[in-house]
Amino acid sequence: MLIWDLPLRLFHWLLALAVLGSWVTHKIGAQAFAWHVRCGCTVLTLIAFRIVWGIVGPRHARFANFIRGPSTIGRYVRSMLGTASPLHYAGHNPLGALLVLLLLALLGVQAVAGLFANDEVASSGPLYGYVSDTTSDAWSRLHRLGAKLIWIAVWVHVAAVFSYLVVKRENLIAPMFTGHKHGTWLAVEGIERSQVWRAALIAAACAAIVYWLVETAPVASLILF
Numbered sequence: 001m002l003i004w005d006l007p008l009r010l011f012h013w014l015l016a017l018a019v020l021g022s023w024v025t026h027k028i029g030a031q032a033f034a035w036h037v038r039c040g041c042t043v044l045t046l047i048a049f050r051i052v053w054g055i056v057g058p059r060h061a062r063f064a065n066f067i068r069g070p071s072t073i074g075r076y077v078r079s080m081l082g083t084a085s086p087l088h089y090a091g092h093n094p095l096g097a098l099l100v101l102l103l104l105a106l107l108g109v110q111a112v113a114g115l116f117a118n119d120e121v122a123s124s125g126p127l128y129g130y131v132s133d134t135t136s137d138a139w140s141r142l143h144r145l146g147a148k149l150i151w152i153a154v155w156v157h158v159a160a161v162f163s164y165l166v167v168k169r170e171n172l173i174a175p176m177f178t179g180h181k182h183g184t185w186l187a188v189e190g191i192e193r194s195q196v197w198r199a200a201l202i203a204a205a206c207a208a209i210v211y212w213l214v215e216t217a218p219v220a221s222l223i224l225f
Contacts, residue, residue, distance in 0.1 A: 003090050004179045007199030008061045011050055012176055018042040019107065019150070026147075033123045037114075041126075041210050044111035047104060048206040049199075056202075058195060060091035067101070068094045090181060099160065103153050110146035115213075117143040129218030 018039050025036035054063040066089075073094040079087040080095075087093075092100055116131050116139040118124040128136055164170045175181045 001090075001181060002179050002193070003060050003181045004175055005058050005061060005193075005199075006179065006196055007053065007203075008057065009176055009179055011046055011053070015043065015046045015050075015107070018046060019154070023147075030121075030123055037126060040111050040114040041214060043107055044115075045203070045207045045210045047108040047111060048210070049203045050104060052202050052206070053199065057199070066092040066094075066097040068097065073098070096160070099153065099157055103150075103157065106146060106150050106153055110143060110150060113139045113143040113146060115139075126214040127217045 021039040022036060022043065025032040025039055053061050059065055076087050076094040115125045115127040116136050118128055118133075118136050118140055120137075120140070124136070125139075131139070161172050164172050
């Protein structure tokens with residue numbers, strides 16, 4: 001049964017590659033800074049797409065479908081601990097939904113912070129020219145803190161996925177490639193098809209906006225310390 005549409009799956013893996021690329025280009029150093037900026041802009045574009053797709057996308061992509069209240073989260077936790085009947089969800093489970101929202105928020109803030117940040121030497125984000133040195137320094141501190149928080153969240157995500165695979169015998173990895181989940185508990189939770197062209201138009205619009213923001217920004221003038 002189709003649960004994850006193709007645009008959502010592409011978003012997931014492209015975001016993972018963009019985040020990995022951001023980390024690698026940061027580690028390489030100043031010679032890879034231009035690529036670091038490109039990776040960051042890609043992250044920002046993807047996050048913008050996901051926000052829109054979370055409103056107009058198919059059932060399991062929509063925030064309204066998987067954001068749940070404290071009582072539902074509590075029931076799910078009790079079911080995990082074996083103190084209540086097992087609960088299954090076709091899309092994101094309540095805890096997974098919280099982690100999704102956390103990662104989107106962290107990555108979104110990180111990408112925005114990078115636009116205004118600087119390394120106090122020779123490199124600055126593409127929108128550095130819009131802010132003062134003091135404001136840029138504040139964004140830079142947030143950017144450095146965000147990198148640490150993101151890696152913590154990423155490893156929690158990876159650990160959770162593999163714990164489901166090992167402990168609960170529930171494979172969450174394969175469906176993110178194929179889009180399909182299997183189980184009698186799925187009932188009529190599937191979606192009919194992937195809305196590829198609609199998603200492509202939204203992604204193109206998000207990319208165009210980010211490109212326009214970067215290309216029309218004033219030229220940065222970073223004072224060397």
